[in-house]
Amino acid sequence: MLPLIPDGFPGSPIPCATLSKARGKVCAPVEAKSCLWSGRTCHPDDLRSCALTGLPIYFSFATTNRNPRLQPLVDLLDGIKRTTDGSAAWEAVTTKVSSALGGARCRVEAAVLSPDRQHLAVCSEVRTLLGFRVRQAGFVYSIRDRSIVGRIAQGRRASKEWLEAGS
Numbered sequence: 001m002l003p004l005i006p007d008g009f010p011g012s013p014i015p016c017a018t019l020s021k022a023r024g025k026v027c028a029p030v031e032a033k034s035c036l037w038s039g040r041t042c043h044p045d046d047l048r049s050c051a052l053t054g055l056p057i058y059f060s061f062a063t064t065n066r067n068p069r070l071q072p073l074v075d076l077l078d079g080i081k082r083t084t085d086g087s088a089a090w091e092a093v094t095t096k097v098s099s100a101l102g103g104a105r106c107r108v109e110a111a112v113l114s115p116d117r118q119h120l121a122v123c124s125e126v127r128t129l130l131g132f133r134v135r136q137a138g139f140v141y142s143i144r145d146r147s148i149v150g151r152i153a154q155g156r157r158a159s160k161e162w163l164e165a166g167s
Contacts, residue, residue, distance in 0.1 A: 036140070036149065037061050037070060039116035052164070053140055053150035070140070072112040076123035077138045077155070077162035085113035086120045086143065093141050096148055097124050101137065104128050109136070118144055126154065136162060 025045055032041045035058035047056045051067035052074075062068035075081040086093075090108040098106040105127040111120045120141045127134055139152040155164040 035061070037072075037114050037116075037119060037121075039114070039118060050150070052138055052153040055140060055150040070121060073121040073123070073138045073140070073153075074162070076110045076112060076121060077136055077153075077157075078160075079157055079162070081112065082110045083112050085111050086141075087111070089120065089141070089143060092146060093120065093122055094124070096141070096146075097122070097126075097137060097139065097152065100148055100152060101126060101154075106137070111141075118142065119149065135165070138162075 025043060027043050031044060033044045033047055033056060034041055035047060036055045037057045038061065040058055042058055046059050048059055048062040048068035049055070050057050050062070050070045050073075052069045055070070057068070057070050059068075061071055063071055063074055072081070076083075090111070093108055093111070094106050098104060107125045107127075109123045109125050111122045113120055120143060122139055122141050124137045124139075125134060126137050135154055135156050137152050137154045140149045141147070142149045153164055155162055157163075
């Protein structure tokens with residue numbers, strides 16, 4: 001029987017099982033999946049698919065509603081947080097998101113660095129129609145790969161929260 005070590009045991013010659021923190025289930029190391037936001041290897045049942053980006057995230061980083069979303073990204077889009085993590089990369093991030101959105105004028109408003117320091121959750125202001133229409137775009141940027149990972153969610157801020165376009 002495999003030892004029950006929640007996040008594996010680096011360097012161990014004995015294969016370790018991954019324990020689900022949410023449900024108490026165990027899986028084999030080959031069944032374990034990686035959380036994109038934290039880089040953590042975890043039980044597949046503990047992962048949620050972010051409704052905004054489509055990326056796999058560990059349940060503790062997800063909102064608790066029916067459509068789980070990456071909580072740090074939601075906080076940025078709602079305007080609750082205005083952190084300036086990773087500001088050295090903002091110029092490159094702006095270029096990437098502008099290109100991905102067909103050349104729209106963009107400006108990074110805020111960003112949060114992931115626990116493993118490999119990704120940024122980014123809220124960007126997007127101006128279209130000669131700058132009269134302002135929207136926010138939310139996405140995850142890979143610092144190592146210098147690219148946007150997953151889907152770019154676009155919408156606008158309402159009085160109390162950010163609303164995705166088309167919702």
